Amino acid sequence: MGPNVHIWRHSRCRGAGWALTSPRARSQAVPGTPRHPLVLTETAAVSLLNCLFLPRVAEAASLPSALPLSASWKELVAMWLPAGKASGRLMKNSSTSPLAEKQGQTSMEASSQSVQATSGYPSTSTSTSTECKPQVLPVIIPILLSILFVACLVLNSTSLWIFWFHIKRWNSSLILQFNLVLMDTLLIPIVPLMVTYFSLGNSWLFGQFLCQLKIFILSTHLYGSIYFLTLISIHRYLAVAHYSTRTLWKKKSFLKKLSLFVWFVLCIQGLPLFFVLKTSVLNGTVKCLSIHQSEFSSVYLYYSIFLVTISFLLPFGISLICYALLGAIIMKMSSTSLRGRVMKTKSLQLIMVSLAIFIICFVPLHVSRTVGVIVKYYNMSCKLLLQVEIAYYASWVFTLVNCCLNPLIYNFSSEKFNESFSKSLRKFRFFK
Structure with missing residues (x-):
C-alpha cells in the first residue's frame, strides 16, 4: 500500500x-x-x-x-x-x-x-485501455475464395442458361429454384472484391459506396438463400404429402407474388446494414466489414441477434420440421412402383443436401459473427477476438460453398432441370 x-x-x-x-x-x-x-x-x-x-x-x-x-x-x-x-x-x-x-x-x-x-467516475487513463489490432489472415482464405468463385461462376451460369433457354414450361417448384439461382448470381460480382481485400492484408481500396454495396449484397444473398431454401422445403413437403390436392402452393401466380415479397423483405432487411456498416481506418488501413470496427457496435449487436433469431433460426426450424415430416411420409411410401422409388430417392437426396447447406454454409457464419460481436462489444479477451476473427472470415468461405451445392437441389427436385442438364452435358461431350 x-x-x-x-x-x-x-x-x-x-x-x-x-x-x-x-x-x-x-x-x-x-x-x-x-x-x-x-x-x-x-x-x-x-x-x-x-x-x-x-x-x-x-x-x-x-x-x-x-x-x-x-x-x-x-x-x-x-x-x-x-x-x-x-x-x-x-x-x-x-x-x-x-x-x-x-x-x-x-x-x-x-x-x-x-x-x-x-x-464515482471511471478513470480515463490510457494505460488501462488495450487496443486489439487486426491481424493478417492466412493466405489460404483468398485462395479458396478464388477457387469457389470459378466453380460458382461455371455452375450458376450453366443453371441460369438452362432455366432461361431450355425449360419452356415452368411449374411452381421451378419458380422458387430460379429465384435461388438469381441469389447466387447476385454474389458473383462481389467475390473478386473480397479476394482482393483479403489478398492485400484486409485493405479496402474500392471506396465507401462499394463497401456498403458489398455488405448489402452479402446480406441479401445469405438470407435470400435461407428464405428460398425454406420455401422449397415447404413446397416439397406439400407436394408429397398432398399430392392429389390442389393447394395454394401449386399455383404459379401465388409463388410469383411470394417471391416478390421475399425480395422486398430482403431489401428492407439489408438497408440498415447498408447505412450503418461503412469503411473505417484502423492503424492506417481502410477496413470494410471488419470485426474490429467499433462504430455503432451496440446497434450492430442487437441487429445481429435479431437476424440470427428471425432470419436464420426460425427458417431453419421450419425447414427441419418440414423435412422431418417429409421423411416420415417417405419411410411409409411403397417402393414397388417406379414412380414411388424415384420420388423417395429424390426426396431423400433433397433432404440431405438442404440440411448440409444449412449446417455447413450458414451455421458457422452466424455462430462466429454472434460471438465476435459480443466479444467486441464487451471488450473481452483480445486473443479470443483474434481467434473469432479467423473463424468469421473462414465462415464466409463455407457460405460461398452454398453456390456450388444449390445446383444439386435443382437436379434433385426438378425432373425438367435434370433432363435439360443431361442433354446439355451430352452435347458438350459430343462437341468435345
Whole structure:
C-alpha cells in the first residue's frame, strides 16, 4: 500500500475529500458552470495539496510543508510552481532505486483508484485501455475464395442458361429454384472484391459506396438463400404429402407474388446494414466489414441477434420440421412402383443436401459473427477476438460453398432441370 493511501487516511485528507463533494463546496462553485459531483474549490485544492503532494515537494525543495487554507490560486501558483520545477530537477538528478520507483507507481495507482471511487467516475487513463489490432489472415482464405468463385461462376451460369433457354414450361417448384439461382448470381460480382481485400492484408481500396454495396449484397444473398431454401422445403413437403390436392402452393401466380415479397423483405432487411456498416481506418488501413470496427457496435449487436433469431433460426426450424415430416411420409411410401422409388430417392437426396447447406454454409457464419460481436462489444479477451476473427472470415468461405451445392437441389427436385442438364452435358461431350 503506497504512502498516499496512508496520507489519505489522515484527518486532513478526509476533510479535503469531504470538501470536494459537500453541499458547501458545491455552493461555492461559479454560477453558470455545469453541475458536477466533483467541484474543486480553492479551499479543497489547497487541502488536497497539503495532504498528498506538498510534503514531497517541500522536502525536495526545502519549502514549507503546508499552505494556509486562505491561500488563493494566484498565491498557490506563485509559490509552488517554481518549487515544483525545482523538485522535478532534484528528483531527476537523484538516484532512485527500482524498489522506490515501483512503490511510487503503486502509490499513484492507489491514489488514482481512491479518487475514482470518491468521484464515482471511471478513470480515463490510457494505460488501462488495450487496443486489439487486426491481424493478417492466412493466405489460404483468398485462395479458396478464388477457387469457389470459378466453380460458382461455371455452375450458376450453366443453371441460369438452362432455366432461361431450355425449360419452356415452368411449374411452381421451378419458380422458387430460379429465384435461388438469381441469389447466387447476385454474389458473383462481389467475390473478386473480397479476394482482393483479403489478398492485400484486409485493405479496402474500392471506396465507401462499394463497401456498403458489398455488405448489402452479402446480406441479401445469405438470407435470400435461407428464405428460398425454406420455401422449397415447404413446397416439397406439400407436394408429397398432398399430392392429389390442389393447394395454394401449386399455383404459379401465388409463388410469383411470394417471391416478390421475399425480395422486398430482403431489401428492407439489408438497408440498415447498408447505412450503418461503412469503411473505417484502423492503424492506417481502410477496413470494410471488419470485426474490429467499433462504430455503432451496440446497434450492430442487437441487429445481429435479431437476424440470427428471425432470419436464420426460425427458417431453419421450419425447414427441419418440414423435412422431418417429409421423411416420415417417405419411410411409409411403397417402393414397388417406379414412380414411388424415384420420388423417395429424390426426396431423400433433397433432404440431405438442404440440411448440409444449412449446417455447413450458414451455421458457422452466424455462430462466429454472434460471438465476435459480443466479444467486441464487451471488450473481452483480445486473443479470443483474434481467434473469432479467423473463424468469421473462414465462415464466409463455407457460405460461398452454398453456390456450388444449390445446383444439386435443382437436379434433385426438378425432373425438367435434370433432363435439360443431361442433354446439355451430352452435347458438350459430343462437341468435345
